[in-house]
Amino acid sequence: MVFKARPCKSRWEGLLVTGWILLVDLLLIIWMARRSVDWLQFLLLLLVLISLPVLVHLAWRTWAAWTLEYWVDRNAVTVRWGLVRQIVPLHRIRRVIEGGILELGQGGRLEWPAPYLRRARGLGLLTVDMFATVPLSQCLLLETDEAIFALSPAEPARFLDALQEHYRLGPVRDLPISRQEDAWWLRLLSQEGVGVWLLLGGFVGTILLFGYLMIHFPNLPDALAFHYNSEGLPDVIRAKTALFLLPAIGLLTWLVNGLWGLWMIFRRQRTGAYMLWGGTLIVQICSLLALHSLILNSLNPG
Known part of the structure; x- marks a missing residue:
């Protein structure tokens, strides 16, 4: 079963900022093409090149915010965003906590426009990996021996029902906690x-x-x-x-x-x-x- 993440305004903001940077780069390229070769043309070229890493980062984080979703089957909960898959086997989950935990630390600026898709600070002896669109206090927490995984399904009740149902059926194969990139x-x-x-x-x-x-x-x-x-x-x-x-x-x-x-x-x-x-x-x-x-x-x- 596939569950979408709760919608967040940051993904729309990411689209808007990415579009503005593309527009500014296009204007700079047009200006550069109409100038003769000189130091100013090189400066315009340099500005476009400097903007490319920022543009790639914003596009990647925006894509992550739009594609974040959770797959539940008999073997694991698979968190998908962009080209990344985080696998959390069902038999490794010790308990599920429904929010109530204060935020451990604010995300850095480099994590925008998906500020809650990140690795937070430790909670006790465990690390909290956030795969969410809302603050930690509003997330569902999957606690394992290795880490705590914070999720924000749009339909948390249906997600929990599916989790319990597949957990009772038992796994088809034994999977480790892992992250995969395509x-x-x-x-x-x-x-x-x-x-x-x-x-x-x-x-x-x-x-x-x-x-x-x-x-x-x-x-x-x-x-x-x-x-x-x-x-x-x-x-x-x-x-x-x-x-x-x-x-x-x-x-x-x-x-x-x-x-x-x-x-x-x-x-x-x-x-x-x-x-x-x-x-x-x-x-x-x-x-x-x-x-x-x-x-x-x-x-x-x-």
């Missing part, structure tokens, strides 16, 4: 420390490449010398827009090596993934040095 790449990244920093380093390197060029771009001559012969005379001259090839190489390397490295992590080839992600940084450093040299020679031809 997004394999999230599971992989959550286990990576060095790998995440290498990926972030590659992303920052890409921003530096584009930023360095865009800031200096208005001061560059329309045509640049890209190569010199043995006598020191330029033999390859191109438009200054050709300089964007170097940041593009850095971006393409980060994307290809990043995805390839994730695939290798999935196949438990961690060393190969680290080599790919580290190689991205080397390519970007070389691209930045080449870009600096070309810009410097163009600004100071003598």
Whole structure:
């Protein structure tokens, strides 16, 4: 049986804020597209990129608030939200408490717009895991030996009846208390420390490449010398827009090596993934040095 969580206004607020950020980003992109390449265009690009993690977080928490529900069968109570499943076996539940417990601690700002979908502070020797849309004092609490799970079904009486009915029938199989995630790449990244920093380093390197060029771009001559012969005379001259090839190489390397490295992590080839992600940084450093040299020679031809 499936039971929806009690509705909460924060999910509508999450939709509204997410929509506003999308609208602002769209306006910034339009403004950026209509400008010539300069430091202000890079600043607009930077603002859009900074907003992306905030947008992803808000979208994820809003999705969690909208999809939170509880499945009850003979084996367990399964809490579902987004791509996550929390399994609480029925035979592990010692008792059910119907509210009456004061809030143990307020959720952090990073937990909005699903503030009651979080891990609260301990209650005695146990940890309280909240999978709810209301404060702890209004929740149904499933107490086990490992933790207390706080739920907020929209129909608590029917939920309790279903819980008792399935408990009397007995389990078909023995399940442990566990959490499952359908997004394999999230599971992989959550286990990576060095790998995440290498990926972030590659992303920052890409921003530096584009930023360095865009800031200096208005001061560059329309045509640049890209190569010199043995006598020191330029033999390859191109438009200054050709300089964007170097940041593009850095971006393409980060994307290809990043995805390839994730695939290798999935196949438990961690060393190969680290080599790919580290190689991205080397390519970007070389691209930045080449870009600096070309810009410097163009600004100071003598």
